[in-house]
Amino acid sequence: MLQAGMRAPAFTLADKDGRMVSLSDFLGKKVVLYFYPKDNTPGCTRQARAFAEAYGEIESKNAVVIGVSKDSAASHAKFAEKHQLPFILLSDPALQAIQAYGVWQEKKLYGKASMGVVRTTFIIDEQGDIAQVMPKVKPDTNAADVLAAL
Numbered sequence: 001m002l003q004a005g006m007r008a009p010a011f012t013l014a015d016k017d018g019r020m021v022s023l024s025d026f027l028g029k030k031v032v033l034y035f036y037p038k039d040n041t042p043g044c045t046r047q048a049r050a051f052a053e054a055y056g057e058i059e060s061k062n063a064v065v066i067g068v069s070k071d072s073a074a075s076h077a078k079f080a081e082k083h084q085l086p087f088i089l090l091s092d093p094a095l096q097a098i099q100a101y102g103v104w105q106e107k108k109l110y111g112k113a114s115m116g117v118v119r120t121t122f123i124i125d126e127q128g129d130i131a132q133v134m135p136k137v138k139p140d141t142n143a144a145d146v147l148a149a150l
Contacts, residue, residue: 001102004132008033008124009100013068013090016076021066021090023128030063030131031124032146035103037117039071039079039089047119047139048085054143055086061150062126068092069117123149 002009008031012022023031034051036044051058051065058065065087071079076089090097098104103120106113121134121142132149134142 011097014073016089032065034121035068039075043139050143052085
């Protein structure tokens with residue numbers, strides 16, 4: 001698992017509009033990089049809306065928010081429009097960043113094991129190093145916890 005002080009793994013993924021976005025595009029800013037399981041599910045929607053509500057305050061701390069899931073760019077576009085999400089959503093169907101950040105893990109639901117994205121948030125500093133790792137975050141408190149950490 002990645003830890004604070006380590007270099008954040010580089011990636012380039014498509015956003016909701018199909019534009020390619022790289023982590024290195026944000027050097028000089030803090031990056032709140034959050035991984036979530038699926039667009040338009042109850043927990044993921046609550047988490048995204050909380051980040052949307054806190055976005056102005058996060059931006060005022062020289063930070064950007066980037067959400068990553070394995071959903072398609074088209075799914076992200078609908079999700080962002082439906083919930084008026086002002087931040088970047090990246091599509092990672094090949095699990096490039098998801099695996100590089102170690103968030104593709106075995107999960108158990110009703111006693112059945114399957115692989116999936118474990119909801120995790122990374123705060124990356126202006127130099128591209130991991131400042132903080134927040135594993136297994138709660139959808140309802142993640143944005144407030146991030147603001148407190150920034």
